[in-house]
Amino acid sequence: MTEKLLFADIDEPGLHTLGVYERRGGYASLRKAFSMTPEDVLAELEASGLRGRGGAGFQMGKKVSFLPKGSMEKYLVCNADESEPGTFKDRELMQKSPHMLIEGIVIASYAAGAQRSFIYIRGEYVLQADVLDAALAEAREAGFIGEDILGSRHSLSLVLHRGAGAYICGEETALLDSLEGKRGNPRLKPPFPANQGLYQGPTLINNVETLSTVPVIIRMGGAEYAKLGAESSTGTKLVSVSGHVQRPGNYEVVLGTPSREIIYGLAGGPPEGREVKCWFPGGSSAPVLTAEHLDVSYDFDSLAKAGSMLGSGAIIVVDDSTPILDVALKVAKFYQHESCGKCTPCREGTNWTVKMLQRIELGEATPMDLEIMASVQDHIMGNCLCVLGDAMAMPISSIISHFKEELEAHMERARLRPAETLVSA
């Protein structure tokens, strides 16, 4: 089931310019928000039940309400470091509809009482950053950002900051450190950013898609928005479908749509004659699901119940032409490469896992190694400073449990391979 809220006008030529955006009703939500009190805006956000679209799925309204009241300096940070493999929805939003994000930031800052805001965008998004820069200039010119916006007495500065390309900087506290000019390493929580975030001040951090949804909620009303979707997964979600499907791309779906409808209906399913072997429902850090799970409803709770997670809403489909070991190695290598090195289980665990997988590939492993590898994943999970370690451990662990036989068969085959082919491998 599709419903176009964020993507309503996404293919409108020139939507990234202020003129077109306003002609399509842009910044009307901002005016509407300013006609309300910040408390009422917050009430609408809470009523909408909107859950964070970045990966953790925490209720956005609740997050805003955690910020301490008072006149201290507060910050709003938009996490545009979209770096979860398979995820490319924020890219399209920023590239095609940057003003929607800006409008969302201004409204959210009004509700949160923040007067300084930042967009932290990953360094690789050069085009998107340029588009945003241009949109920011227009918005400033038009008075949507700056002092006393539209006579509301709300002021907001907005700075676009380009990251240097580290996955870890998508983790909110590492992002804050990086934004402060330090090495991007996650911080110990508590204190949570809502209490002590950027420059030690209360900070609201939200994903691009979350903030872009804010104008929609204000336009529709929180209660109306909440009618869409599943019980505790309200509204629509942008889903990036990639991998072995015939029509990869971003799709906006109502939460609660059956997964099969997204993978087969919208994205066209695997190429002719192939079957789904497994799929990541929420980016490469989500535990894999198999063809058995295709009828699971695509929403936060159902996916959690099925043993995975919605994450960033990136579906990666792997068909039966791909050896599962390749998938595991690809995933593990990514997280080994991106581990920041601050905490022990992640730093050493990702490294160890990759070495074991490589040994399996080369035929130098025994079935006991699978047990060790599974136990290493258990030792990583839940024991790290941030969730990066879990991000590798969860998919690897699920791959081992779903595809143990295939891995064992591979090990056996690779072990029996003549030595000369091993060298070329």
Next chain:
Amino acid sequence: MITFTIDGREVRAPENAMLVDAAKHGDVEIPVFCYEPKLGNPVGACRMCLVEIEGIPKLQTGCSTPAKDGMVVHTQSERARVAQQAVVEFLLINHPLDCPVCDKGGECPLQDITFGWGAGTSRFIEPKRHFVKPLALSERIAIDRERCILCYRCVRFSQEISEDNQLVLVERGAHSYVATFDGHPYEATFTGNIIELCPVGALTSRPYRFRARPWDIEDAGSVCTLCPSQCNVTLTVRDERVIRVLARDNGEVDDGWLCDRGRFAYPALGGLPATAAALADAPAAAENGAGRITEPMIRDGGQLRVVSWERAMTEAVAGLRRAGERVGAIAGGQATNEEGLLLARLMREGAGSPHVDSRAAGTLELELHLALNEPRLQARVSDLEFAHAVLVLEGDPIRDAPILDLRLRKGVRRHGMKLIRATREELLAGPRELADKLAGAGEEIVVLWAERLTAGPDGSRAAAALLELADALSLGDVEGAGLLEIPAHTNGRGLREAGVLPNAGPGLSDPAATGDASPTGRDAAGIAEELAAGELTGLYLLQSDPLLEPADREVWERALERAATVVAHASFLTEGIREHADVVFPSEAYAEKEGTITHPDGRLQRLRPAVAHPGSIRAEWSVIVELASRLGLDLEVLTGAMASAQLFESVPFYAGLTLEEIGGKGVRWQEREAAGAYPTREQLV
């Protein structure tokens, strides 16, 4: 206090203490690597301290979870044990296990924790991470990156404690390593602390490398006498030689840190100033104690030559007899209180000369000394940290007393202390105006002033202005406020209080009251002038070489040239000793000394001999006592402890002190009842 349960026992602990600390109240140890409260807030990086808390689904880090009333904690549950074993296993996969050739082996937290909390087996069969090793992080520190477990302690020290910001972590993930920018050497004032902070053998002391195994060594506590900070130290001793100096945490003195001079100058222990040169060839000097004087010497045919004690004594006695009353004495700043007291008695009672001095800044009227040292005006070192504001007057803490620099940084960084500097000119221009400027900063103000503020012709005026400033700020009436002097020399305060001043006897008493000698002697500069003029003919130098003092060098050259007899206690043949001393007694280094010294804030601290005297060195006090006896004065001291007892009797406000009471952490005399005996200005004759 709260009550919580850990491993089945009910434990009472301070509220909000982190679990790793709170657990100690119940005799439970939670292992840690990265946690070190001295480095500031916990970072939760190593994950060694994971514990299970009932009601919280995930394991929590004990280093960052405050104990709450009613909390139920398990450190030995299956889940906690598995996690602890897992972290140990993770840490060891890239650790080289070269313990048999590692300096840290035997005193290594990683070894201990592996033994206590590890699984005892290894499942890792992949190749380990490799680095070139060891590399020189600096002249003094070697870094072995293979051994590093990336706990961040050294980096945090550099960034948050000494704030030199030189150490960083570069690269990412398992490739991370500690480095400096572009491989520059890590050069700063407090670098050696990272060796002690390192929980593995990744950072080792180059002078100490491969010198000993922990079972070869003994530890001895003492106090570093190389500067007025008087940091508490533990000396590592092997075969009667000090081969390493470690910090000995005393929150009221050094906060557990040690500067590089204190840490690495041990080969030159007992040398006058630990010079840059001495520091540079420390490793070589450590081999043979290069240059140290270990035998008595006399000048013979223009050259110093080694003689027996008997010969040196005879020579010294004859010289002092010839000089009679026309002798002056100067005590160097590393002399103990006891040595100072005995020297002053030797001069005043034995030779009948009032010319004794220990102060670098010249004479100050006794009433100013009394006012500046008044107990209620004295700030403690820890006050620097918690004060609302600290005024640094004419001083440069990092040079004068380095460890105080760290305390000031801590105050600013963690407690929002306001740091203000002013010059002597600003003080002289108007103490009241200066006070007005400070008034807004808060009530608790500490004025950290350097002795040289009161030097020179304007010295007395500056001292009076300082007292006026203290008065204007009511420093004497506010708890946590006060004055803290950084003396020019290590034991400047103690020597003064022991009576090594031309115008005061023991306990800053008026010498006129005793009637033993003419009331007022000449200070150091005066002694030089009179020697040069031929008014004085003898000079007694106790661990002091006037030619090393930049002031008055010209006069001193003439004075030493003309002096008929120069008797010196010295450790090294520095210029003044080499060229001018007629008798040289080999001096003890602080590691060999017994006695007390007084910290700038009035804390009496105890020096305890860690090693035996090299060569035929004798205790300084015993040399003075013997000389006195040959000159016909019985100083009534037969042991070091008797010298201390005599000191405690002679200084009224030290009364009743014992060496036991001073113990390992020292005692501030101002906090004892005897402080009431401090002379008031009215008691002056």
